[in-house]
Amino acid sequence: xxxxxxxxxxxxxxxxxxxxxxxxxxxxxxxxxxxxxxxxxxxxxxxxxxxxxxxxxxxxxxxxxxxxxxxxxxxxxxxxxxxxxxxxxxxxxxxxxxxxxxxxxxxxxxxxxxxxxxxxxxxxxxxxxxxxxxxxxxxxxxxxxxxxxxxxxxxxxxxxxxxxxxxxxxxxxxxxxxxxxxxxxxxxxxxxxxxxxxxxxxxxxxxxxxxxxxxxxxxxxxxxxxxxxxxxxxxxxxxxxxxxxxxxxxxxxxxxxxxxxxxxxxxxxxxxxxxxxxxxxxxxxxxxxxxxxxxxxxxxxxxxxxxxxxxxxxxxxxxxxxxxxxxxxxxxxxxxxxxxxxxxx
Numbered sequence: 001x002x003x004x005x006x007x008x009x010x011x012x013x014x015x016x017x018x019x020x021x022x023x024x025x026x027x028x029x030x031x032x033x034x035x036x037x038x039x040x041x042x043x044x045x046x047x048x049x050x051x052x053x054x055x056x057x058x059x060x061x062x063x064x065x066x067x068x069x070x071x072x073x074x075x076x077x078x079x080x081x082x083x084x085x086x087x088x089x090x091x092x093x094x095x096x097x098x099x100x101x102x103x104x105x106x107x108x109x110x111x112x113x114x115x116x117x118x119x120x121x122x123x124x125x126x127x128x129x130x131x132x133x134x135x136x137x138x139x140x141x142x143x144x145x146x147x148x149x150x151x152x153x154x155x156x157x158x159x160x161x162x163x164x165x166x167x168x169x170x171x172x173x174x175x176x177x178x179x180x181x182x183x184x185x186x187x188x189x190x191x192x193x194x195x196x197x198x199x200x201x202x203x204x205x206x207x208x209x210x211x212x213x214x215x216x217x218x219x220x221x222x223x224x225x226x227x228x229x230x231x232x233x234x235x236x237x238x239x240x241x242x243x244x245x246x247x248x249x250x251x252x253x254x255x256x257x258x259x260x261x262x263x264x265x266x267x268x269x270x271x272x273x274x275x276x277x278x279x280x281x282x283x284x285x286x287x288x289x290x291x292x293x294x295x296x297x298x299x300x301x302x303x304x305x306x307x308x309x310x311x312x313x314x315x316x317x318x319x320x321x322x323x324x325x326x327x328x329x330x331x332x333x334x335x336x337x338x339x340x341x342x343x344x345x
Contacts, residue, residue, distance in 0.1 A: 045256035049317045056245045060085040068122045070231045086329030093323045129239040138276045141269035247271040249318045
């Protein structure tokens with residue numbers, strides 16, 4: 001009941017943020033001018049932008065499937081792997097700071113009889129690769145286009161620095177959990193014992209058993225990573241490719257309006273800075289912050305007359321339309337028959 005309430009609250013919060021963002025951002029925009037700008041857009045480039053997002057989701061599916069197989073030797077079905085990717089996108093979008101995606105994926109994978117601890121390790125390694133790629137690409141683009149970015153980030157410099165620092169801290173935490181999980185596991189074990197003595201947990205021994213399983217899975221994962229460094233390199237290559245696909249979407253929108261004057265490297269650098277700036281804000285899908293930051297960072301790129309339509313098209317392709325598709329994909333996965341009894345039971 002509580003989980004359903006949290007999910008409903010997240011959805012309502014996202015809808016409220018979407019509505020409030022629309023009212024705030026477009027209060028001074030002429031609707032006819034906005035419609036006229038949309039009509040200028042070249043559909044070929046919009047299809048390209050949609051293809052970039054579809055490729056992003058395809059790589060997410062292949063990453064999950066390939067890494068899980070590398071760690072466990074078990075193959076995930078392609079249809080279910082796509083469903084797990086949809087689950088991750090959907091629940092990340094409707095929960096603050098994208099905190100709900102991985103727990104939901106672990107739930108559905110364990111519901112289908114997969115090893116829950118191995119699933120958690122797979123997703124942890126994917127999160128590590130995501131953090132490394134975002135911080136690394138952000139650093140590369142900032143060093144490459146520093147003067148240009150400093151001119152674009154008027155009023156958002158502090159947000160960028162905070163986002164950068166928070167992502168570095170998250171990266172350090174994930175690395176510590178993978179390289180030295182024992183202190184964290186001991187702390188969790190002590191907390192379980194304490195809550196058990198206080199009669200606040202119904203079955204602390206079962207939780208200890210699951211914790212031991214998780215510790216074993218992390219150990220196997222570290223051994224697999226050491227034994228197969230090529231697979232870790234493959235994971236990083238796939239993740240960097242995903243990031244670049246996402247960063248290319250505003251460039252495709254730029255082409256849709258037949259604009260020129262800014263290089264592809266500059267467009268990628270601006271989107272990278274935007275992603276880092278809003279990635280740690282406690283908002284579902286960074287709704288509101290992403291739109292507002294886009295208007296600031298891309299104002300010179302698109303010009304005052306086209307920056308609002310460009311923002312709408314970019315966010316529609318990279319977030320709102322995939323959110324709708326992911327909601328349908330999550331519903332479809334939920335309706336699929338369970339393969340066998342959950343591995344968490």
